[in-house]
Amino acid sequence: MIAVLGGLGAAICWAISSLCASAASRRIGAASTVAWVMTLGLVLVVLPLAIAGNSHGLDGSAIGLLAIVGVTNVLGLQVEYVAFRRGKVGVVTPIASTEGAIAALIAIVAGLHISLRTGVLLIVVTVGVILAAAHPDPPELARGASGARSAVLAVPAAILFGITLYATGRVGREVSVLWVLLPARLCGTLLLTAPMAARHRLQKPRSALPLVAGAGAAEVVGVLSYTFGARHQLAVAAVLASQFAALAAVGAYFAFGERLSRLQLAGLVVVAVGVALLAAEGP
Numbered sequence: 001m002i003a004v005l006g007g008l009g010a011a012i013c014w015a016i017s018s019l020c021a022s023a024a025s026r027r028i029g030a031a032s033t034v035a036w037v038m039t040l041g042l043v044l045v046v047l048p049l050a051i052a053g054n055s056h057g058l059d060g061s062a063i064g065l066l067a068i069v070g071v072t073n074v075l076g077l078q079v080e081y082v083a084f085r086r087g088k089v090g091v092v093t094p095i096a097s098t099e100g101a102i103a104a105l106i107a108i109v110a111g112l113h114i115s116l117r118t119g120v121l122l123i124v125v126t127v128g129v130i131l132a133a134a135h136p137d138p139p140e141l142a143r144g145a146s147g148a149r150s151a152v153l154a155v156p157a158a159i160l161f162g163i164t165l166y167a168t169g170r171v172g173r174e175v176s177v178l179w180v181l182l183p184a185r186l187c188g189t190l191l192l193t194a195p196m197a198a199r200h201r202l203q204k205p206r207s208a209l210p211l212v213a214g215a216g217a218a219e220v221v222g223v224l225s226y227t228f229g230a231r232h233q234l235a236v237a238a239v240l241a242s243q244f245a246a247l248a249a250v251g252a253y254f255a256f257g258e259r260l261s262r263l264q265l266a267g268l269v270v271v272a273v274g275v276a277l278l279a280a281e282g283p
Contacts, residue, residue: 004279006229007240013222015247019255020215022248024208030081032203033212035196038074038188040216045181057174065171069164070183074191076160083153093245095154097133100242101126102162103169104235110166114235118281122239125274129239131267132246165238168223169230177227181220236278246271 017037025033083092104122108114114122164184172180196202205212222241229237246268252258260268 001279002231003229003233003236004240004275006225006227006232007237007243008275009225010222010229010237010241011244011247013218013225014241014244015251017215017218017222018244018248019251020211020218022252023255024205024211024215027208027211028203028205031192031196031201032205033208033215034077034081035188035193035202036205036208036212037216037219038185039193040213041181041220042185042189044217044220045178045185049178049182053176053178056176058179059174062171062174062179065167066175066179066183068167069171069180070187072160072164072167073184074187076157076164077188079153079160080157083157092151092154092157093133094130095151096158096161097129097242097245098126098158099161099165100129100239102159103165103238103242106162106166107169107234107238112235114233115281118236118278121274121278121281122235125239125243125271125278128267128270128272128274129243129246132243132249132264132271134261134263134267162238165226165230165241166234168227169234169238172227173231177224180227181223184223185220240275240278243271243275 021033021037024036028036080092080096083096101122108119168180193202222244226237226241229241246264249258249260249264250268253260
């Protein structure tokens, strides 16, 4: 049950973060939004880490996993935004939302044991997330060379995010959760914010400041929730956390007036049923 609650909490927080970031990107651009989200997230993390962070379990293996978390997260974001620039959201998002299934698969290959029933339910939830994340654009807009290129780019983005989720779950068992929050935000600040500021390409947040601050805070709380859930059952937490894409689609309906297709609604129903059955599995 803790894995279910942790994954659901992460999904809700990351959906809020996505919606805030989406609104901010319309004002200051996608790249500047990601940079500010990472940097403000780092500001939120540094003080608690300095006060309450301890080095227990912080050995070579843990440091390696933390480095993987930071690098794969930033690279995944970069690849995903290139895919968004070259193609439709409806092509990229459903593929990228398989990150939870990829993390679960990595965990199983690495030796995690789950019951057949749990495995089937995780597949059901993953299918529901993919359907719910599909943007209701006319199919012809996703065809052609741009659609194919964006689909190809979405695959490595999903793999990178899957590795991020797996490494986060693994290292979260070994070190203080505060250390888990550091890598992605530090790498994002060093590799995105600093170079953009040096080239005078970093837009000032101005009216978008509440949005990027909200996105950064929600992202941090989401990682905390996911890490606690993954400590109990990584595969379950990872798949449920990835349904933030489905929740973001619902949020966009209310916040931005984006319509939901029948396919998306069917996906949401599948997700709801799958999550309910997973919760009924018990500890």
